[in-house]
Structure formats: C-alpha cells, structure tokens
Amino acid sequence: MKNLLILTLFVLATNIMIGQQESVKLAFHISVHKELKASFKSAGRLLIYIAETDKIEPRKSSIYNGNGVVFGTNINNWDKNETKHLNGNQDWTTNANWNFNSVPHGDYYVQLVWSQNGASESKVNSPGNLYSESFKINTKVKQEIRLSLSKIIPERKLITHDLVKLFSFQSDTLSKWWNQPMNIKASVLLPSGYAKNPSKNYPIRYNVAGYGGRYTRVNRLLNNKEFMSWWTSEEAPQIITIFLDGEGPFGDSYQLDSENSGPHGEMLINELIPNIEKQFRAIGSSETRFVDGCSTGGWVSLALQLFYPKTFNGCWSYSADPVSFNKMQLVNLYKDANAFYNNRMYLRPSMRNLNGDPQFSIQEEIYFENVAGVSNTYTTSGGQWSAWNALYSPKGEDDLPMPIFDPINGEIDKQVAEYWKKYDLLLYTKANWTELGPKLNGKIHIWMGDMDNFYLNNAMRDFDSYLKSTTNPKSDAQIDFSPMKEHCEDYSHKYVLGEIEKRMQEIKNK
Template sequence: MKSLVLSFLLLLGAAVSAQHPTSEMSFAITVSEEVKSVFQPEGRLFIYVSEAEEPEPRFSSVFGDGYKFAKNIQGWDSSQVLNLEGHDELITTADWDFSAVPEGEYFVQVLWKQNDESRSNTPHNLYSRPVFIQLEGNQHVDIALTEIIPERSLVSHDLVKFFTFESEVLSNWWNKSVSLKASVLLPSGYTMNPDQNYPVRYNIGGYGSRYTRVNALAEDSEFMDWWTGPEAPQIITVFLDGEGPFGDPYQLDSQNSGPYGEALISELIPRLEKEFRITGSANTRFLDGCSTGGWVSLALQLFYPEHFNGCWSYSPDPVSFRHMQLVNIYEDDNAFYNAADYLIPSMRDVYGNPRFSIKQEITDENVQGYSNTYTTSGGQWGGWNALYSPKGEDGLPKPLFDHETGVIDSTVAAHWKHYDLLKYTRDNWSSLGPKIQDKIYIWMGDMDNFYLNNAMRLFEAYLNETSAPESNAEIVFSPMKGHCTDYSHRKVLEQIQKRLLALEAVETGE
C-alpha cells in the first residue's frame, strides 16, 4: 500500500512539474561607480522577485505580492562582481529557490543593506533599478547597484521643527553614541506669543513610524487650513521616533533595546519642553497614538501615571497576552497552529476573511532578520519580541517561539508578563487606579484587522468590575470597524482640547 501511495505522489509531482516548467536564475551583481564612494563591504543582500513592476519589488511584504531572498555577505570588494548561482543558499519567502524558478515574466530588484537601522528600505542603503526578466530557460541576470536611499528630511514650514540630542542614558547602556529624534508641530500662535507656554501632545505612530510623519500633516492642505485657523487648539504636538536597535523600541525600557523609557522621561521630555516653551507640567501633558502608538500611549500612561494627564489610545496592540492576536501565549503550545491544527491568521478584513497567517508573517520576518530569524527582523514580531523577551546568551532577544515550527517557549512567555497591561493594571489597581482616573480613552474597532479587539474585551471586562476606585475609563467599541478606522490627528487634538477646557473649568470653579 505504501509503495502505491509513493508511486502516486511521484506521478503527481511529475504532473505538476510538467504543468509548471522551471528554470534556473543566476546573478552577476555589481556596484556602479556612482555609489562606490559610500559602499560598505559588509551587509545583507536582498533579491526581490515580483510579477508586478509597481510598487517596486523592494517594497514587497507579507501585505502584498512578491518574493524576497536574502544572504549576509562579508568582504565584498566593490570592484568585484558578486556572482550567485541558482544552487547558492539564500533564505526566502518563496517555496522555490533560484535553481527552479517557475517560468514566467518577472521584475527583479536587488538591495544592499549596509546601515545600522533595523529595516532595509532606509537611508544610505543601496539598490538597483527593477530589471524585467522573461524566464523561458536558464537565465543569467546582470544587475547593478546604482541608487542610494536618501537621508530623511522634514518639510520646510515655519511650524515644523526638528529636535535631536545624544542620549546619555542610552549611550551609556550601549557603550556607544545613541541619539534620539523627534519632530515638532507648533500651534499657529506660537511665534506671535513669545511669552506664552503651551500644553503638549506626545504622538506615537504605528509600528516603526518615524518622526518624519509630521510631513504628511504639513502637506495636508485641509488639515493645515484648520490648524492655522481660529478654531484649532493652541497645543504643541511632538512626534516621537519609532526606530530602535531591533525595530520600534515602544518608548519603554527593555533588556534588549535598553532604557528607552528612562531616556524619554528623564531626558527627551525635559529637554524638549524647555526648548519649545512647553508648560513642563504633567497636568498639560498628553499622549495619543494608534496601533503600536495606541499601545505605547496606554502603556506610558499606566507605567508613568503621574507624568501624563491623559491618553487617547486607538486600536492598541494586544493589552493582554492571553489574546496575543489569536494566541494565548501562557497556555497554547504553538503560535502557528491552533488546537484544531489550522494555521492561525494574523490579519483579516472586516468581514472575517483571513489575509495571511502568523506563519507567513514570520517567514517574511525571518528573511528580513540578519540572524535569519524574526528576532532581528525589525518587523512587528521582532519588535514585540525585543521588548517583551529576556536577552539570550547570544546577546540577542530570546524568541517567544521557534522561528520555523512556532513552538512556544513557556519560560520566555513568563517574562512577557512584565509587559502584559491587563495583568499590570489588575496587580496594581489599588495604587494605580486613583492615578489614572479621567485619563484613559480607548477606541477599538470590533472587527479589528489584527484581532486586537479580543484582548481589549478582557481589559474592558476587568475595568468594569473595579472598585476603590471604580474605573471611569472610556472604552468605545465600534461594530464592523477595522484597525485605526476612526483615528485622526484633528479628532485627537479636539479631544485633548476638550480635556483642557474641563481642567480649566475645575481650576476656575466654573
């Protein structure tokens, strides 16, 4: 019987192979004269293969089409051709390698990651222009690194400012110079009122969002017409930066990224508030964000309750790791497959249709990571893992689960409890509760695309049963709404203004 089954499988494989002919693809990669002056000999080589020219293949991800391959390279002489054969070993998101590429039409692009940022499409890295390939037989592809990703910059606007400084706290921890960056959006009356001090809103963006996101607002004519008009509140907005050693640092202390929370509270905030005439009072200091920013704003309000006077948290990351999306990290055995042996989705549309699984997401991050694992990917799971996990013996974050099998490490899961916001709130309610009254606003779509509503339901259930004090947190669930659907900068600024007017009324006795 076994021999019959084996014969059938071999015939089936032969039939599939006949239906989808494959050919080998090899590469000769060169460094053009235009970029040799900035080329570094050590880095990670990425090769992207896509059936579409736009967006450029180098932007392919688990959210879209295309395949990526990667390999660490050391000692690459820019005057020499880097040859890669089809049988050379590269980690990939594809279920084929370059020795057997399904024949067809492709656009191929190469990127050389040589900087020290956590992700690949970042300044000072080099890349090629997309090359069109009609694969109908073995093909050797000549491709050159000709382009440099430029440095970030802010738009030129009187109300937009750049802020940076060398962090002594982080520099001492890493034993090298570490700088923090932020951008600032000033209110319309700032220049005309040189003696006035202002309340402040600290905005945290979605995962990995950089300080340059202020550009989108400054170039939004509808927003800026309102912002410079008579109805806009006179509030300073600070856009915190979402880049750390392993991805987004989440503005908190961790064993892996270092004391980012301490650097924020003891260095960035005092320095920035002094430079930009901010009141310097916790009473007029607020937080907001969506997605990662939603979680960080809530976490900072909980961990530093007397330092901020309110957070507006939209679609926050999982606030309980009993619902880490669809995984209970404390009780489940595997992050890829559920108890019914189905692949666990990571994203869905608002009608419930899955878009990709956690396993697919991790496969993508494994390619991004210089260790060939998600722990150094700079991606979402890599960022979570770097924040919540202990440091391993190799100096890298210990993985919550195996990068190939998804098997969960219960000892690492136990360490994640330190960042479980529901557990922290429950364990500290008697002292924490009075300090966060009137300070918590949370919005969540009840069909969140990343299943974040599940954890928030647990958080809401706990707050509803609190006493001494009874929580007055406002948690809004919107039916059939997805991730960050109701978030907008104008809406948050108007919510903060409402809070400021309420505080002013209390102070004046009105």
C-alpha cells in the same frame, strides 16, 4: 543620488528547450560599480525581491500587500573590486517554496537591495541602503540581464514650515547603555499663535506612531490642506504636538525600557520630555501633558499612561496592539503550544479584512520577517514581531532577544512567555490596581474597531471587562468599541487635539 552603484546581474537559464521542463536555475554575478567604491560598505545583507507584478516596486513587497517573495543572505568582507557569483547553492533564507535551483516558469520582476546600515537602521528600506530598478525577466527565455543598482534611499527631511521644528539630541542614557553615540530625533508642530506670543507657555501632546513610524510623519499633516487650514485658523487649539520617532535597534522601540533595545522609557521621561518642553515653552506640568497614538502608538500611549501615571494627564489609545498576551492576536502565549497552528491544526491568520476573510497567516508573516533578519530569523528583522520580541523577551546567550517561538515550526517557549508577563498590560493593571487606579481618574480614553484587522479587539475586550469590574476605586475609563470598524479607522489628529483642549478646559474650571 544616481549611478552610485552598478551591480551586474546575470540570470542564466538552462539550455533545455521551452516546454520541456517546469523550472529553471538562476545564477547571479554581482559587481560593484567604480563610482560606489569610495562609500561602499563591505558587510551587509543582500536581498533579492521577486514579484509577479510591477504595480509596486518588488523591494516594497510585504506580507501586507501579498506581493512576491524575497531571498536574503549575509555577505561579509566583500571586496569592492570583487564580482560575486551567487546561485541556488548559497545559504539563502526565503519565504518561497522554491529556490534558485528550481524556479517555476513565469514572468517576474526582480529587484535587489544591498542593506549596509548595520545596527544604525533596523529596516531594509532605510536611508543609505542601495537598490536597483525593477527588471522584468521571463524564465522560458535564455537571458543575460544586467541590473544597474544606481539608486540610494535618501535621507529623511522635514518639510520647511514656520510651525515645524526638528528636535535632535544625543541621549546620555542610551549612549551609555549601548556604549556608542545614540541620537534621538522628534518633530515639533507648534500652535498657530506660538510666534506672536513669545512669553506664553503651552500644553503639550506626545504622538506615538503606528508601527515603525518616524518623526517625519508630520510631513503628511503639512501636505493635508484641510488639516493645515484648520490648524492655522483661530479655531485650532493652542497645543504643541511632538511626533516621537519609532526607530529602535530591532524595529520600533515602543518608547519603553527593554533588556534588548535599552532604556528608551528612561530616555523619554528623563531626557527628551524635560529638554523638549524647556526648549519649546511648554507649561511643563503633568496636568498639561498628554499622549496618544494608534496601533503601536495605541499600545504605547496606554502603556506610558499606566507605567508613568503621574507623568501624563490623559491618553487617547486607538486600536492598541494586544494588551493581554493570552490573546496575542489569536494566540494564547501562556497556554497554547504553537503560535502557527491552533489545536485543530489550522494555520492561525494574522490579518483579516472587514468581512473576516483572512489575508495572511502568522506563519507567513514570520517567514517573511525571517528573510530580513541578519540572524535569518524574525528576531532581527526590524519587523512587527521583531520589535515585540525585542521589547518583551529576555536577552539570550547570543546577545540577541530570545525568540518567543521557534521561527520555523512556531513552537512557543514557555520560559520566554513567562518573561513577557512583565509587559502584559492587563496583568500589570490587575496587579497594581489599588495603587494605580486613583492615578488614572479621567485619563484613559480607548477606541477599538470590533472588526480590527489584526484581531486586537479580543484582548481589549478582556481589558474592558476587567476595568468595568473594578472597585476601590471604580474605573472611569472610556473604552468604545465600534461595530464593523477596522484598524485605526476612526483615528483623527483633529479629534484628539479637540479632546485634549476639552481636558485643558476642565482643568481651568476646577
């Protein structure tokens, strides 16, 4: 859809001659185009992305690609006939070390996003939100720039294919908890022989996405000619794959019960799984049900196997998020005083490359998330730390997740950290091993790169050490560490499906 919204952006530079100052003031006049007035929502968050390159759209800037800065502010009761005048005097949250009253001279690419989805979508770049074309400005030249924000982020769609189906239902469990209708979606990839064998029942695999992954990620496999050539051949295993949706009110739901996001685990186990397996002719037994994923999906698949050991007959967990919070990346949440700085007052990196070169710090990551959050903090950003915090933390007096650390100075809240122990997979496994261990026989398969970009191998090493030390029973978990391998580098849908097929063969041979 085009030309739905026209926002007029005036960038007013100072009249001082070029070269006489090092910065300028910017002011913005923003109006709503008449064609949008029927559908425009009056409350939302305005985000202004400013980048120094146009290699990617500024609105797609993130801490991960190191591109640009962003400013954000909430606007309520915006009259659709009103022109907004915004400048450096407004209450902006930003990750920049400058503001609109003092913009360093240079060439920039500016793009605006009007995030009007509220609680229905946690991400800024989600369907229904509006954005502009990227526009280049030069702050050394007096400019009046008009930006037409005439684009809308389209709805998600599954590629039409005989082997792909949409599963959608309204969850009674989540709807009751949220006191509003909560709809859940998943995509289904059927085995090649499904239509030809209408009376056959199949084993089933639940795939959990990396952070924020949606049910439409099956489209990537459909566009992969090599995978689809294999999947539709006689060589491919006859297994149903369910691609779970990662959306939650504060970011990824992590498919588990949470004081903040609601009973997503209960929904998955008691609603989604029974309904989807009945509709698509799964065998429907715990022996023939499996779970896997990478990154967020690696943590969730392992957590589901641990918390619901009789529901699944095996997990394949790759590059799992921190399985112990005494090594939450490089932070010991139980002992350290600050998440941003170590005890030598060095900024802790959050990401590194293969050679160990830091890419950005936790502080930079949090400051970027603070801008996206409607609370002006990472706790409502829909980003990675927002989702972790929503899952692991208690609810605060403001009905929002209590922050594990201060969004500005990084000081760790020890009371909140104590609450996080409930989701610490290492602590949970240790505390419940006598009862849990026998239920996990043959079910734990873990892969981790020893140069994981997010330092996730540190916590997994502790998990591995504990499982190797177990007795009564002795753990048979398979945990492989690959030297000089990065995050999710060896993850493969084809490999996991092949391993599940082997597991099924073992069951048949019993």
